[in-house]
Amino acid sequence: MTKKSILQVNEVSLSFGGVKALKNVSFNSEEKSILAIIGPNGAGKSSLLNVINGVYKPQQGEIIFKNTVWKNVIPFQAAQSGISRTFQNIALFKGMSVLENILTGRSLKMRAGLLSQGFYFGACSREEIEHREVVEQIIDFLQIQHIRKTPVGRLPYGLQKRVELARALAAEPELLLLDEPMAGMNVEEKEDMSRFILDVNEEYGTSVVLIEHDMGVVMDISDKIVVLDYGQKIGEGTPNEIKNNQRVIDAYLGVSD
Amino acid sequence: MFYREAGQFKKSYKEDQAILPILQDKIGVVVILLIAFVAIPILASDYWLTAILIPFLVFSLAALGLNLLTGYAGQLSLGTAAFMAVGAFAAYNFELRLPYMPALVSFVLAGLTTAIVGIAFGIPSLRIRGFYLAVATLAAQFFIPWLLVKVGWFTNYSSSGVITTQPIEILGFVFDSPAKRYFLVLSIVAFLALVAKNLVRSNLGRAWMAVRDMDVAAEVIGIKIMRTKLIAFGVSSFYCGVAGALYAYAYLGSVEPDGFNLDLSFRILFMIIIGGIGSIMGSFLGAAFITLLPIFLDIVINEGAEILNLKLAAGVTSIMQLLVFGGLIIFFLIVEPLGLARLWQIAKEKLRLWPFPH
Known part of the structure; x- marks a missing residue:
């Protein structure tokens, strides 16, 4: 078949x-x-x-x-x-931590409006925690727990590639x-x-x-x-x-x- | 030894995502707020409040606005002073035409007006970036003050273009003394700083930084580049607009369009460069550096001359002040290009270990 x-x-x-x-x-x-x-x-x-x-x-x-x-x-x-992807030359967001990079991958799924984000209240704070949970699962899956708060610029090449994969996975792509x-x-x-x-x-x-x-x-x-x-x-x-x-x-x- | 997070365990993501996850930081911020809200109004003289602290806070707010746009979203702008002018004149006109409106509402409306103007001038950012965008925002810097002078309606047909602001009044309460005005400015700035911090640690802030760091990757992830950039211009201009309104109402009392010149834009840009690009605290440090250092140098040079028994010719002090100031800026940029905020961060990392080597 x-x-x-x-x-x-x-x-x-x-x-x-x-x-x-x-x-x-x-x-x-x-x-x-x-x-x-x-x-x-x-x-x-x-x-x-x-x-x-x-x-x-x-x-x-x-x-x-x-x-x-x-x-x-x-x-x-x-x-x-x-569809999500990774790049040949690593295209991570250099100024952000590993966690933030991966959370960015979930931005399409975030709905909170400008005011809610400004006050970090209601939808926004709820979402941040929900998505953090999903991201933590991916972090566990790719075994990068120890670097979650590190700025990506400081990571060695191999780990950067892994973080990029994590960011792509965060979007739950097909x-x-x-x-x-x-x-x-x-x-x-x-x-x-x-x-x-x-x-x-x-x-x-x-x-x-x-x-x-x-x-x-x-x-x-x-x-x-x-x-x-x-x-x-x-x-x-x-x-x-x-x-x-x-x-x-x-x-x-x-x-x- | 004292700045250490050992033993502070976080039990939930909520705790981990708090603005100040470390206890020592919480204590530090509470102390700063207590000093700012309680000690300073009691202890500071009127001169300190009007000539130093209020402008410091107003410039901090403008620098914060520019930092959101340039530091977080990566869009270089030279139009900060023009956006401040929009805020100042918008607030003036709202107060003038709707006299019973509380000042706070006019400030918010002024901010929103500026946001709309800012978004309009942010449209070129969709096609151009970097220095070219800076030149496009320069257009705002020249166009807006010109328009404010040219169209008399904005200045209520004042022949010299100078407007004198109405007293700040909220529901019958008049902010007539420096201490009251300081209190008002401080409350607004503290509140907006908190909002800015929240924005940059949530989804929008991450989208801004993503666009700044790698726009192709951001687009592929599903961030709408256009929308993100325009929101950055809008939010940044809102901050600059409110700062402009406070500049006119709480600091100077009377302003003219030509006061919001390129020089002021550059001053605010220097504040964020020295304070730290992409840092909320950096905006405050930079504003403090640029507004307080000249006063400090003035005192040091005059006192020094007195002690050494030198007779300084008129004007020498101000020239020396400029020389030292320029030298210090260059020194800081070479030693720490990421600004005072980065120095503070390094200090914190060192403090975590101090006094032990590991």
């Missing part, structure tokens, strides 16, 4: 002036699955992620998320309908986009991060689309892999299929002719 797809990318093309970042890229991602996008540098992976949550506007093509067709989505709509969640980490940190991604996927049923360069990790955790090269999709399939795909091997290793 085929599973329902949560995200479908249809014939998406994106160019910056003369540079074609994406050319007719299509794929779909099933509900509760982990999909990895791989490809050499400059293949258009991050651009693709940016198209999915509306940071870039594709010239052609459409995104179908949970059966809704989007032509020109803006990031706010994407966030509202349940689709999580991760842009190189393990870049620059050592083996142990990569193992931790892989475990968190698998746990998120299993426990919360969140679908994950991730970009990653570490092939070991990609092969281990993903259900499906999409390979991009020069803005075009050159392969799609399970890890095993990709391993034996001649075009993918050529793109990575070069062709001798």
Whole structure:
């Protein structure tokens, strides 16, 4: 039985002036699955992620998320309908503590008005505590209790990545986009991060689309892999299929002719 | 040894999220409020109240307003004095045209008027940022005083453009002595400072800081950038407007549009730079530094000259004062670019361990 797809990318093309970042890229991602996008540098992976949550506007093509067709989505709509993401270069709010950063991830769910917030009374103080409870669960889940009050600027790189994941999870997304969640980490940190991604996927049923360069990790955790090269999709399939795909091997290793 | 939170356990998130989670801070704030509300009105002379403390409080409020916009929401503004002018003249006109209105209501309405003007001048921030935005707010700084002079209605057709404020009256009670005016200003400033603190520790404040630190990430999380920035302009201008009204009513008594010039805007900007960008307390420290230091230097230089038996030529004192003042600003910015508030924070962290090394 085929599973329902949560995200479908249809014939998406994106160019910056003369540079074609994406050319007719299509794929779909099933509900509760982990999909990895791989490809050499400059293949258009991050651009693709940016198209999915509306940071870039594709010239052609459409995104179908949970059966809704989007032509020109803006990031706010994407966030509202349940997509959250992390960035390749950590995009945390440097001046805030870990706790505040993660709480920011819940801002869409906060309703208190200006006056209520000004007096910290009624809806506002109630909400702050409710959301704090959810955030604390995420903090427990990602094992970052010890740093909850630390300003994020003071944290080491690996923990910053983890805080960014926490912030994305705080929105209780249905689709999580991760842009190189393990870049620059050592083996142990990569193992931790892989475990968190698998746990998120299993426990919360969140679908994950991730970009990653570490092939070991990609092969281990993903259900499906999409390979991009020069803005075009050159392969799609399970890890095993990709391993034996001649075009993918050529793109990575070069062709001798 | 004394500033230590050991043994103070928090049993709920509510306790953990209190404004002052540490007992020593609570005691400190109570002491400061007691001094401000009880000791100073009893002990301070009229000169101290009118020439030093009231302006200090008024400037603190304006700096606080600017700090919400620049320090928390990251939008640079050079129009603070213009927004203060809007507040002052709005309050004047509300009092003039609706004479039975309590002063407090006029101040609030003046703040709201300024908020609307502020939002209008904040619209360019949706497209431009940083220095370019500062130049756009400069437009407000030149346009608003010009408009207030040009359209006679605002100044009630006063030929010189100078307005003399009505007595501050709330339901028959007239604030006619410096101590009463000080009390009124202090109450308003303390209340608005509390509101500001609440705003920055709740969702709106986090949204402001998110927009300031990384606007793309903020947008992706679902923060409406446009709305957040405009609310920042609105709230900030409200504070500046109330500060402007108090500047006219409680401090000077008569003001003219040209008094709210770029110089004043820069003074307030310096206050938040020296006090601490993105800190409520920094606004007060910065205002204290800029308003009190010149007076202090004046005394030191004059006394010093007397002790050393030097005869200073007229004007030398004021020039020396400017020199030292400028030097100190540069010194502070090099030593601690994040301002006095950061120095205080470092001191607190050190105090937590003192006198033990670990």
